[in-house]
């Protein structure tokens with residue numbers, strides 16, 4: 001694409017400086033929304049745009065907003081900037097390089113649901129980003145673009161940052177809220193959903209960084225313009241984070257529906273030393289693995305429906321590529337180890353199950369496994385599936401189940417070899 | 427006497443201002459970062475101080491320290507070098523990087539260098555997967571990223587830090 005929607009800083013140097021951002025039409029959308037539109041009209045425009053949440057679940061954003069009851073106040077908006085999925089690094093680029101567009105998006109969302117207080121929950125590792133955001137927020141308040149009586153109206157808004165402290169589970173909406181309330185970040189039982197019972201027990205909208213950053217251009221140029229990108233059911237643009245065995249890993253902003261082949265070969269520069277793609281994880285470590293045993297797989301369009309049709313999910317579009325040298329038992333041991341580490345421990349199937357899967361895969365990697373361990377691993381995964389309180393537990397078995405099903409020989413080979421495979425390094 | 431309040435009156439006030447007065451418990455995480463700033467870990471006394479400010483029990487504060495990985499309840503090296511060895515990084519050689527780094531330093535993963543300055547640990551994804559090998563440094567109350575690393579680059583940077591610390595000590599004596 002010649003023109004970026006979210007990664008505009010790549011074309012406009014210093015877009016993270018207020019004067020530069022203002023010079024390029026910054027806060028015009030927020031001004032228009034707050035001074036000329038009714039909150040319900042904003043919600044409708046976003047519904048019409050077809051924007052779907054970019055954090056992973058892909059739920060329509062405008063619909064999510066419309067769930068907030070209008071008889072319970074105050075409302076809150078929380079920006080989920082707890083980016084922690086292995087393979088995901090898109091929000092960080094926005095936060096660092098295009099923070100004002102995110103803040104403007106957050107203002108638009110807050111106005112749409114009439115929240116007067118919004119929080120940005122950042123993963124603790126983003127300490128420097130949080131400090132920078134605090135400065136930006138202060139700058140906006142000083143310039144009269146944030147705070148009381150915005151643009152001469154009765155609408156007031158305060159935005160605050162809040163740092164997590166290293167817990168992947170806090171990316172889950174309700175765990176994030178618990179954490180923001182000063183508790184251990186464990187998911188809440190749902191229902192009630194955050195739209196009704198969220199932060200401090202009040203109606204709350206939680207949106208991902210990328211989702212919010214889409215809002216200023218949508219409100220400025222209109223829902224129809226936005227729908228001119230992407231597909232009918234997955235409109236708009238998306239940042240694809242490409243990592244693993246590729247020549248040019250990085251963030252690529254492309255229309256939804258771009259093929260894997262285009263992402264990996266045209267943008268990502270292909271695989272080192274001309275090797276072949278063996279498998280793709282399209283949604284980070286929590287993906288169902290796509291085996292690339294047939295070249296046609298690479299021509300699948302990356303939209304929510306098409307990726308689901310080949311047995312995986314697009315999620316946050318964090319595409320991890322493994323080439324033909326990678327033993328998939330090793331790859332699965334990596335994902336299992338991650339989820340075991342990040343299980344919050346609240347429910348038994350996930351807490352015990354991830355622990356157990358990790359023991360088996362570690363055994364495999366240390367060369368101490370027996371052949372029946374492969375079935376045992378699959379069995380434990382099947383026992384976890386469908387019995388967990390939140391998505392993390394379900395995520396933990398995705399690579400295991402699909403990995404064993406499609407790459408059983410890799411597991412058997414690993415068991416026989418009795419030595420740890422060496423990861424490919426470039 | 428509440429040491430935290432005494433040492434950082436302004437900071438505590440600013441942190442509390444971020445949350446509605448009736449939900450001041452939300453301030454527990456930022457206050458823990460504040461308590462950890464000087465020594466690199468949360469001393470026992472701080473648990474009591476934070477509990478008092480927020481009207482929580484010290485046990486509740488301790489449970490937060492235990493749950494989140496960026497808080498420490500024991501002193502370690504002044505700088506934590508935390509290398510990501512998660513899947514995307516590992517595909518680009520992060521395991522090998524960590525192993526070699528430890529070898530060159532003569533320590534094992536999780537241990538601290540003999541001068542007490544650096545603890546080297548493996549961590550989970552840092553959202554910098556495209557610039558692996560990568561590590562973050564936690565120390566002096568800050569977190570800083572180092573991307574596109576080689577063992578040589580890292581060792582050179584560590585030498586710089588050692589220089590800085592030496593100069594600090596000299597200035598003090």
Ligand code: SF4
Nearest residue numbers: 344346347350390393
């Ligand atoms: S599924 Fe895992 S992470 Fe989710 S609540 Fe249960 S134990 Fe916690």
Ligand code: FES
Nearest residue numbers: 510515552554555
């Ligand atoms: S996997 Fe290492 S930073 Fe993401």
